[in-house]
Amino acid sequence: MAEHAKAPGKSFRKGISLIEIVEMFPDDETAERWFEEQRWGKAGEPHCCPLCGSKDRLNATKSGEPLPYWCGSCRRHFSVRSGTVMHRSKIPLRKWAIAICLWATSLKGVSSMKLHRDLNITQKSAYFLAQRLREAWSDMGGDMGGPVEVDETFVGGKAKNMHAVDRERRITGRGGIDKTAVAGAKDRATGNVSARVISGTDRATLHDFVASAAAQGATVYTDDHKGYLGIPHPHETVRHSVSEYVSGMAHTNGIESFWALLKRGYHGTFHHISPKHLQRYVAEFATRHNLRPQDTATMMSETVARMNGKRLTYAALTANALPGTVAEPDCGEPW
Numbered sequence: 001m002a003e004h005a006k007a008p009g010k011s012f013r014k015g016i017s018l019i020e021i022v023e024m025f026p027d028d029e030t031a032e033r034w035f036e037e038q039r040w041g042k043a044g045e046p047h048c049c050p051l052c053g054s055k056d057r058l059n060a061t062k063s064g065e066p067l068p069y070w071c072g073s074c075r076r077h078f079s080v081r082s083g084t085v086m087h088r089s090k091i092p093l094r095k096w097a098i099a100i101c102l103w104a105t106s107l108k109g110v111s112s113m114k115l116h117r118d119l120n121i122t123q124k125s126a127y128f129l130a131q132r133l134r135e136a137w138s139d140m141g142g143d144m145g146g147p148v149e150v151d152e153t154f155v156g157g158k159a160k161n162m163h164a165v166d167r168e169r170r171i172t173g174r175g176g177i178d179k180t181a182v183a184g185a186k187d188r189a190t191g192n193v194s195a196r197v198i199s200g201t202d203r204a205t206l207h208d209f210v211a212s213a214a215a216q217g218a219t220v221y222t223d224d225h226k227g228y229l230g231i232p233h234p235h236e237t238v239r240h241s242v243s244e245y246v247s248g249m250a251h252t253n254g255i256e257s258f259w260a261l262l263k264r265g266y267h268g269t270f271h272h273i274s275p276k277h278l279q280r281y282v283a284e285f286a287t288r289h290n291l292r293p294q295d296t297a298t299m300m301s302e303t304v305a306r307m308n309g310k311r312l313t314y315a316a317l318t319a320n321a322l323p324g325t326v327a328e329p330d331c332g333e334p335w
């Protein structure tokens with residue numbers, strides 16, 4: 001039987017090949033114009049100062065200055081990088097643009113080793129760039145209208161032990177000693193996932209997570225972990241403890257396939273993630289999952305939009321600051 005070419009269906013997304021992305025950004029000037037258009041619209045000119053918010057007295061700087069714009073209100077120079085996770089980065093904008101494309105389209109994540117080799121930057125720069133992209137993607141979804149699947153898992157440890165540990169935790173409700181608990185929710189209506197590292201799988205913590213993830217009145221599906229008993233939502237459970245994996249609508253297969261992807265990234269791409277940094281990776285995988293129905297160009301634009309107003313300094317990263325906690329300093333200080 002002849003094979004028929006499949007018509008573009010719901011899962012069709014317009015991708016961008018590596019060669020197209022390199023052609024799209026032949027030099028830094030082109031990349032700078034692209035970033036400016038993403039941030040400031042077609043005209044590509046700032047409509048307010050990213051450092052002080054002033055809307056007037058914005059000018060192009062005199063030639064010879066390293067930054068292209070000047071704000072007469074705070075008397076500072078700025079560029080399209082200012083007030084974003086690219087602030088003070090010395091990596092050329094062309095490399096940032098190509099990194100964003102790789103980042104958005106690599107299902108299992110991109111290791112800093114790969115960015116180091118593909119972009120021809122040092123591994124330290126690649127690691128810092130990757131963590132800044134994670135910071136851009138650190139927004140947490142919530143308030144899902146549902147129905148919402150909620151589940152928790154343990155991340156970490158050696159791949160060969162995963163299965164046994166997963167089984168063990170189903171029986172005892174506890175993960176291994178080198179594992180970190182993560183709670184996740186998937187909205188069946190939108191397909192969106194929200195996930196975060198949690199301190200444990202006790203009742204108070206799981207109730208807290210359900211309250212942040214599911215909107216009031218949304219139906220919640222979970223397994224029969226005792227920690228979910230008594231949540232104030234319409235609640236149905238599937239009894240994993242007696243190997244009942246699908247019970248009518250009450251299953252958690254959607255969020256469990258997200259766990260499978262997260263763990264493939266953990267073991268296949270990163271090999272090990274320190275528990276201190278795990279939250280950034282969990283948010284990265286959730287955001288990539290949520291952006292994936294879009295085509296590549298839209299995913300890239302969305303990423304640039306999420307870079308605004310966020311910052312991660314190398315000092316904060318090495319001091320293990322939590323995602324979203326490095327805020328703009330008071331006015332007067334350099335951003």
Ligand SMILES: [Zn+2]
Nearest residue numbers: 049052071074
């Ligand atoms: Zn200003």
